[in-house]
Amino acid sequence: MTDNGITFINVFEIPADQLDEFIEQWRERAQLMRKAPGFRDVRLHRAISPDARFPLVNVAHWDSAEACEAAGGHPAVVASVESARTVAVANPALYDVVAEHR
């Protein structure tokens, strides 16, 4: 684990007419996640072009995979994710940084 901790990236496929409501739900979920032990930061990215295959991409950093997974197991988060999955296809995964330029 580098000092980058671990990166959690979730790539979403969502119909355009569901985006705004999804983002509101995501904000509520983020309020829970940010209080979890090991949370570092999160950014929700919205594609500028309406033609983008992935209109939303969430990039978060955690101290460890365990911290991230534990937070994701919170009952309120689980319930919120389940309801989000009715409108969006989520592709969550944990990543390490393998190359970087600043």
Added chain:
Amino acid sequence: MTDNGITFINVFEIPADQLDEFIEQWRERAQLMRKAPGFRDVRLHRAISPDARFPLVNVAHWDSAEACEAAGGHPAVVASVESARTVAVANPALYDVVAEHR
């Protein structure tokens, strides 16, 4: 445009046996991109799980969409991207940050 500039995210689908070679090619391309005007930073993320749908996700920050697109138009970059597309499906898009917690 917030002070985040603009975020360029490229979500890659690549066969596992092509990953290492792809990353080497990506490193060469990144050497060109990092010298371009308006470049801020870039991180290439590799999925920890071999089952991840998107084994590689590139997240870069630029001063503007124009700077990012201009850099992507560099002949050597165009040639490198074309060769990369023979092994990977790329999903590049520009994004704004719509929610953030630190």
